[in-house]
Amino acid sequence: MTALNLEGNRLAEDRENMHIAIVGHVDHGKSTVIGRLLADTGSLPEGKLELVREFCRRNARPFEYAFLLDALKDEQSQGITIESARCFFKTAKRNYIIIDAPGHIEFLKNMVTGASRAEAALLVIDATEGVQENSRRHGYMLSVLGIKQVAVLINKLDLVDYSREVFETVREEYRAFLEKIGIEPSCFIPVSGMRGDNIASLSEKMPWYCGSSVLEILDAFEGEKPEQDKPFRMPVQGVYKFTRDGDNRRIIAGTVEAGTLTVGDKVIFYPSGKISRVKSIEAFNQSKKDKLETGYAAGFTLAEQVFVSRGEIATLAGQLKPGVTSRIRANIFWLGREPFRKHKQYLFKLGTAKIGVTLEEVVKIIDASSLAVTSKDFLDKHDVAECILKLDQDIAFDPPDVLVQTSRFVIVDNYEIAGGGIVEEALADIHQATREKVHLRNIKWEKGYVEEEERAERYSQKPTLVLVTGKKEINRKQVAKVLEKKLFEQGKPVYFYSMGNLLYGIDADIKASVKNDKKEHFRRLAEVANIMLDAGIILIVSVIELTREDVRQLSLGINHEKIVTVWLGEEANTDVEIDLHIPETFSQDKTVATIKEYLQKKGIIFKPW
Amino acid sequence: MDHLTRLENKSIHILREAYSEFKNLCMLWSIGKDSTVLLWLARKSFFGHVPIPLVHIDTSFKIPEMIAYRDRLAIKWRLDMIYGQNLNALKEKQSFPDGNCTRLECCKLLKTEALINTLSGNWPRYRLNHDTGKYELDHNREPYSGVIVGVRSDEEGTRSKERYFSPRGKKSNWDLADQPPEFWNQYKTDFSPGTHVRIHPLLDWTELDIWEYINREKIPTVSLYYNQGDSTRYRSLGCAPCTRPVDSTAKNVAEIIEELKTGQFSRIAERSGREQDKEDGGGLETLRVDGYM
Numbered sequence: 082m083t084a085l086n087l088e089g090n091r092l093a094e095d096r097e098n099m100h101i102a103i104v105g106h107v108d109h110g111k112s113t114v115i116g117r118l119l120a121d122t123g124s125l126p127e128g129k130l131e132l133v134r135e136f137c138r139r140n141a142r143p144f145e146y147a148f149l150l151d152a153l154k155d156e157q158s159q160g161i162t163i164e165s166a167r168c169f170f171k172t173a174k175r176n177y178i179i180i181d182a183p184g185h186i187e188f189l190k191n192m193v194t195g196a197s198r199a200e201a202a203l204l205v206i207d208a209t210e211g212v213q214e215n216s217r218r219h220g221y222m223l224s225v226l227g228i229k230q231v232a233v234l235i236n237k238l239d240l241v242d243y244s245r246e247v248f249e250t251v252r253e254e255y256r257a258f259l260e261k262i263g264i265e266p267s268c269f270i271p272v273s274g275m276r277g278d279n280i281a282s283l284s285e286k287m288p289w290y291c292g293s294s295v296l297e298i299l300d301a302f303e304g305e306k307p308e309q310d311k312p313f314r315m316p317v318q319g320v321y322k323f324t325r326d327g328d329n330r331r332i333i334a335g336t337v338e339a340g341t342l343t344v345g346d347k348v349i350f351y352p353s354g355k356i357s358r359v360k361s362i363e364a365f366n367q368s369k370k371d372k373l374e375t376g377y378a379a380g381f382t383l384a385e386q387v388f389v390s391r392g393e394i395a396t397l398a399g400q401l402k403p404g405v406t407s408r409i410r411a412n413i414f415w416l417g418r419e420p421f422r423k424h425k426q427y428l429f430k431l432g433t434a435k436i437g438v439t440l441e442e443v444v445k446i447i448d449a450s451s452l453a454v455t456s457k458d459f460l461d462k463h464d465v466a467e468c469i470l471k472l473d474q475d476i477a478f479d480p481p482d483v484l485v486q487t488s489r490f491v492i493v494d495n496y497e498i499a500g501g502g503i504v505e506e507a508l509a510d511i512h513q514a515t516r517e518k519v520h521l522r523n524i525k526w527e528k529g530y531v532e533e534e535e536r537a538e539r540y541s542q543k544p545t546l547v548l549v550t551g552k553k554e555i556n557r558k559q560v561a562k563v564l565e566k567k568l569f570e571q572g573k574p575v576y577f578y579s580m581g582n583l584l585y586g587i588d589a590d591i592k593a594s595v596k597n598d599k600k601e602h603f604r605r606l607a608e609v610a611n612i613m614l615d616a617g618i619i620l621i622v623s624v625i626e627l628t629r630e631d632v633r634q635l636s637l638g639i640n641h642e643k644i645v646t647v648w649l650g651e652e653a654n655t656d657v658e659i660d661l662h663i664p665e666t667f668s669q670d671k672t673v674a675t676i677k678e679y680l681q682k683k684g685i686i687f688k689p690w
Numbered sequence: 691m692d693h694l695t696r697l698e699n700k701s702i703h704i705l706r707e708a709y710s711e712f713k714n715l716c717m718l719w720s721i722g723k724d725s726t727v728l729l730w731l732a733r734k735s736f737f738g739h740v741p742i743p744l745v746h747i748d749t750s751f752k753i754p755e756m757i758a759y760r761d762r763l764a765i766k767w768r769l770d771m772i773y774g775q776n777l778n779a780l781k782e783k784q785s786f787p788d789g790n791c792t793r794l795e796c797c798k799l800l801k802t803e804a805l806i807n808t809l810s811g812n813w814p815r816y817r818l819n820h821d822t823g824k825y826e827l828d829h830n831r832e833p834y835s836g837v838i839v840g841v842r843s844d845e846e847g848t849r850s851k852e853r854y855f856s857p858r859g860k861k862s863n864w865d866l867a868d869q870p871p872e873f874w875n876q877y878k879t880d881f882s883p884g885t886h887v888r889i890h891p892l893l894d895w896t897e898l899d900i901w902e903y904i905n906r907e908k909i910p911t912v913s914l915y916y917n918q919g920d921s922t923r924y925r926s927l928g929c930a931p932c933t934r935p936v937d938s939t940a941k942n943v944a945e946i947i948e949e950l951k952t953g954q955f956s957r958i959a960e961r962s963g964r965e966q967d968k969e970d971g972g973g974l975e976t977l978r979v980d981g982y983m
């Protein structure tokens with residue numbers, strides 16, 4: 082084999098790695114094709130082939146190339162692939178990591194796991210069985226997963242006398258299907274995995290075929306190109322400050338998904354709309370750089386400190402803005418054991434954001450194999466559908482034609498990733514007007530020279546909005562006031578504020594309409610809180626029967642991580658998410674002490690360091 | 691971007707995800723080359739700091755140079771170093787070197803059990819006090835819910851089926867046949883009480899990548915990997931009684947890389963010097979399903 086360079090006398094610097102997934106219906110020969118590729122390119126560890134042959138002899142079983150890959154005891158005894166396995170081999174051009182995905186429908190989640198890591202895929206179809214359900218389903222999943230380079234191998238041609246006619250019939254049927262889902266395959270190759278025809282080299286058995294071998298096609302696939310020319314996007318993984326180790330840098334860390342960033346650039350974080358300038362690019366054991374490129378797991382510091390947290394996306398001023406909303410239309414595939422239903426709370430993860438989500442509507446369900454459209458109220462395992470989702474907080478994202486990396490998300494149900502999807506579009510939500518006001522406010526906000534962290538250090542507290550709530554008859558105000566007093570006595574800058582204070586002061590111009598315009602009322606409260614928190618203060622507000630929507634309104638104006646909700650007395654009678662519940666049996670002293678303890682445990686109030 | 695840099699960035703991304711999502715996180719440091727590369731990547735991820743405790747399982751049969759090297763680096767890099775052991779088994783001499791059990795049983799007792807119970811906090815943990823340079827009983831007994839491990843998928847069959855974030859059951863067991871899906875840089879970071887998640891940032895690395903990275907970054911490694919004049923060196927490090935050196939003249943990192951690329955090892959499995967893998971056909975799978983690294 083001249084295409085191979087097993088010795089690989091090359092420098093690490095010019096080797097390229099490519100992940101290839103191999104998919105298709107069960108038993109169509111995926112594992113066999115890979116086993117053959119490994120064997121024919123001399124990529125197996127010495128003795129491995131003999132070991133497996135010996136194993137088969139001893140167990141009176143026919144030799145299977147698949148056994149070279151199916152390492153799990155269960156897999157060998159059942160003769161199927163359960164898990165996506167990876168194996169390595171190289172050609173003169175690059176290194177390959179081949180992901181053997183299971184074909185059985187039961188293991189679709191493993192197929193998705195395997196295939197999603199790939200830059201290209203080989204789809205195997207058994208010439209004797211022709212196009213089967215999972216040939217189609219896997220083809221569909223490749224398109225959903227965004228894998229554009231696909232070569233179709235029509236396998237087991239040895240069983241049909243290497244017939245050109247059989248090959249062409251299967252090819253045309255499958256081509257028609259792929260066309261409907263928008264995949265244009267690189268090629269169709271007639272092969273025999275078992276005999277090695279057209280795998281590592283072209284076979285004399287099929288003189289009528291004048292295309293490439295599988296190995297040649299692999300080398301013809303193109304590596305993933307970094308999205309350098311797209312707008313800058315870096316989902317924030319964390320904001321690091323290792324003060325204890327004597328390091329005072331405050332570093333915004335994340336992986337650059339697209340674009341570039343240069344020292345001096347103006348960055349805007351979304352969904353908050355907070356704005357600052359890049360002071361430095363940070364790295365360890367590396368010479369100082371002033372530019373960050375796509376693909377780097379990086380970090381930078383800011384010239385003016387703004388409060389940003391994990392989950393936001395760093396973008397550049399002047400470039401295309403990401404979408405910001407809390408209602409989206411999305412394409413979803415469901416893998417969960419339990420169906421995806423309405424009125425149930427799930428977690429939504431996009432980039433580094435993690436937010437509560439509910440299913441608002443199933444627009445349509447698409448059968449991944451027959452492509453028929455049906456309608457249902459929920460998604461079953463393996464359904465693919467267009468849905469409308471409602472999020473508990475704003476998210477920032479891009480439509481897939483701008484950048485897929487920031488349009489893909491997963492849904493978590495009961496600790497497990499149970500579905501994946503692509504945000505197709507931002508839908509209008511009731512928060513649009515408020516959100517725009519807040520973004521403008523953040524962009525126009527003039528800051529003094531005192532940093533938020535300096536205030537926090539001075540006051541030994543993190544500025545926080547504490548909402549003390551409960552049913553009508555509970556004395557929320559009293560608790561809030563005593564809490565204020567107690568914290569004040571300990572030297573904490575703290576302030577009690579009642580809704581009435583707001584109503585007759587800041588709300589005086591709209592007071593009459595407040596009943597109908599609760600939203601505006603809470604928007605204003607958020608603005609008050611924003612000022613107080615910016616001044617480093619803990620603001621304690623008593624509110625009657627706080628709802629989830631009220632908190633949501635507030636979180637448009639201040640980061641939701643800075644809000645603490647305390648429910649007093651009997652079980653909550655609203656849908657609000659409670660951080661701390663105080664039973665009605667607690668005395669006032671005990672109540673206040675419990676709240677204080679909670680604030681301490683959460684690191685909101687602390688001893689000076 | 692070259693291929694080592696790409697691997698590096700992916701691993702850093704994973705380490706940072708783990709750091710953000712797991713409150714009780716630790717990293718296993720076996721002193722071998724892989725977990726040392728992992729440690730280095732942690733320093734890269736956190737800009738020179740290692741804000742994650744490092745846990746070492748001391749079987750007491752490790753080659754002495756390994757422990758000396760561990761403590762040297764721990765002090766130099768100010769690592770939050772913790773070790774745990776199966777004190778009972780050691781006291782009762784329940785080990786292969788003492789002639790009281792098989793290699794596999796020994797691994798299970800001194801490594802798997804020690805690991806599980808150290809992670810869960812059931813057995814004592816010893817933590818390095820940087821002021822005195824000595825290990826002290828650690829008062830923190832909270833179980834670790836996230837455990838970072840330096841396994842690579844090219845090491846042997848079952849490891850190639852791992853996820854980057856892989857859940858372990860209440861008994862630290864690994865349910866191979868029913869693993870959660872993992873795609874698009876989204877990982878399993880939610881877990882039910884009593885379970886934990888193993889995190890594998892090095893899954894995509896090969897043995898050659900590891901050495902090339904050690905070379906590029908000039909990462910200090912333990913001398914046992916190099917031929918010190920007797921024409922042998924260790925390719926994989928474990929306990930002294932169960933790890934054999936291989937014949938090799940490679941004296942430094944560059945020579946190891948050359949040897950891996952062209953020489954005698956390019957087609958021999960790395961763990962071939964580890965005796966426990968050879969027992970029972972699926973020896974390592976059995977160990978791993980029960981909670982071994």
Ligand SMILES: Nc1nc2c(ncn2[C@@H]2O[C@H](COP(=O)(O)OP(=O)(O)O)[C@@H](O)[C@H]2O)c(=O)[nH]1
Pocket residue numbers: 105106107108109110111112113114145146147160161162184236237238239240272273274275276
């Ligand atoms: N005759 C013949 N049999 C094949 C060929 N490829 C695979 N097989 C057989 O088809 C069966 C299923 O193959 P396997 O690789 O396990 O399929 P997978 O489920 O797609 O991974 C095995 O018994 C193989 O020996 C081929 O090209 N020709």
Ligand SMILES: [Mg+2]
Pocket residue numbers: 111112113147161162181182183184
């Ligand atoms: Mg298979």
